[in-house]
Amino acid sequence: MTVCMAPCPIVFDLDGTLIDSAPDIHASVNAVLLQQDVAPLSLDRIRSFVGGGVEVLWTKIVAATGIEPGLQRDLIAAFMARYHDATRLTRLFPGAFEALGVLADRGHPLGICTNKPLGPTVAVLDHFGIRQLFGIVIAGDSLPQKKPDPAPLRAALQGLGADPDTPKALYVGDSEFDAACAAAVPVPFLIYSRGYRLKPLEQLPHRAAFDDFSILPRLVEDEAMA
């Protein structure tokens, strides 16, 4: 069966897929914890909390630190005040910029579907000069639902002109949230294996995995021929 005739729409996750943003998230979280006289959390710990959006992140931080749960809303506000344009410690994963350029040049409509809020999403896309590559950006606060609910990815596909009920398209992500979301649409899922997932790769449903962005354009071509 032909899954995707080139150039098919391709939607990307952001944190842990295109960008390594955990260091900035970690720095902003610990600055807020410091204000509360709470001991800092390690980068690995914070990275393991990323994927479900800001509320999930802070629910996990509150559980891990024993902070009074009633403070969570205020802590999220303090975090967002720091994180909304934090890009200093964030990096594009190696080869991601070039792979996006190749796919865009081949005519693939590109989109973003992330659980990160829209403010920091746009800030980071602008920071790396890649915002104009994406025809649609669906962020964690764009809709009432977040991944793994399929609604955000369906909205991104629609925004790129794909019929989400017969999506000849691809989703590229790194996490449990992304795999479950792609399966729920359903749309073929390509997983970046150097991202932030917690489980072994084989436990996440995916069409193909890659650990180097230089092979992504070929994987996309393979899907077109499948």
Ligand SMILES: O=C(O)COP(=O)(O)O
């Ligand atoms: O900010 C998060 O928690 C997750 O963002 P992502 O969907 O881009 O991985």
